[in-house]
Amino acid sequence: MRDHMGAEGECDLRDLGVAVFWPMTEALFGAEASKEKHPDLYQLFDDIDTGFPKAIRGKKIPAVVEGVEKANVVFRKMLDAHHAAPAQCPVGPIMSMYDRMLGPSKAPLTCQFATSAWWGGQGNTVPATMWTFAQVLADEKWRRMAYAEVDQKFTGPDAQGKIDFEQLDFLTAALKETLRLKTFSVAWRIMNEDTVVKTGSGQEYLLKKNSALGVHWVLRHMDPTIYADAHQFRPTRFLNGQEENRGVPWSWAPFSAGTHKCSGYSLAILEIPVVMAYMLREYDMEVLDSLPGMDWSASFGLVGADGTACRIRYKRRR
Numbered sequence: 001m002r003d004h005m006g007a008e009g010e011c012d013l014r015d016l017g018v019a020v021f022w023p024m025t026e027a028l029f030g031a032e033a034s035k036e037k038h039p040d041l042y043q044l045f046d047d048i049d050t051g052f053p054k055a056i057r058g059k060k061i062p063a064v065v066e067g068v069e070k071a072n073v074v075f076r077k078m079l080d081a082h083h084a085a086p087a088q089c090p091v092g093p094i095m096s097m098y099d100r101m102l103g104p105s106k107a108p109l110t111c112q113f114a115t116s117a118w119w120g121g122q123g124n125t126v127p128a129t130m131w132t133f134a135q136v137l138a139d140e141k142w143r144r145m146a147y148a149e150v151d152q153k154f155t156g157p158d159a160q161g162k163i164d165f166e167q168l169d170f171l172t173a174a175l176k177e178t179l180r181l182k183t184f185s186v187a188w189r190i191m192n193e194d195t196v197v198k199t200g201s202g203q204e205y206l207l208k209k210n211s212a213l214g215v216h217w218v219l220r221h222m223d224p225t226i227y228a229d230a231h232q233f234r235p236t237r238f239l240n241g242q243e244e245n246r247g248v249p250w251s252w253a254p255f256s257a258g259t260h261k262c263s264g265y266s267l268a269i270l271e272i273p274v275v276m277a278y279m280l281r282e283y284d285m286e287v288l289d290s291l292p293g294m295d296w297s298a299s300f301g302l303v304g305a306d307g308t309a310c311r312i313r314y315k316r317r318r
Helices: 015-029 041-055 062-084 093-102 104-138 140-152 165-182 265-282
Strands: 008-012 186-190 195-198 204-207 212-216 283-287 294-305 311-316
Touching (some): 008 015, 015 041, 015 093, 015 104, 015 265, 093 104, 104 140, 104 294
Antiparallel strands (some): 008 311
């Protein structure tokens, strides 16, 4: 992060995503997945991420296919080196988990899982981090609360490298509010039996057995009967004792819910506030421009930012 940003300067809001991309990738997958060893990884990620919204609509996008194949080669070389000399080429917890579950004989499948987790995780983590930074820094009240939490409560890792995540309740609340506002997740389920549902207006609909049902969580996230002033960014909604959605089923579900809930939830909800805490502890940051709009055509998981420039000024804190 320091190498990317330097001591002070200005950058576009989106560059904060690049700044956190590399430490996240290296920490989760291994030292070989670094900017120094494989500087092309970010371009591969961008190629996949840019084309994926079209790919999921059934179009074959060559840049996506090529990006996935090349990224898979990186992870395969890293895993082969790890198997040959574990001490000389350690891998991160994600790669290690898949390797333990599948075993060395399934190395190709391990690397496919790793490639999927790498893109899927970063594809949502990077914009979630960017948007949370933007909205916290753009409002002086939230900005002050974020810096107060980092300076007064956050101690970072202890002697054993453990972090007390409860020290970051405000930044966690800010992330949850960001996910409420920026999520574009659709949960797909197959109907097990014919079911009649009734809307609030009294209209009835028959959902037939074996039909696919898309549950758009954004409708719950923007429901004014659950969240007052639903379009406003107000992270205090998610602070303990202040939850507006307490007791309302499925009122907050950016990772979906139930048996098929996204497996990345536990990691993301801890990882992003910690990354933000480290950056805020390192730099004084402020937003110089109006925040960008939302580009719904670039939506997968989270809604992307449109092309409007948004500058961030930062300076190393003493």
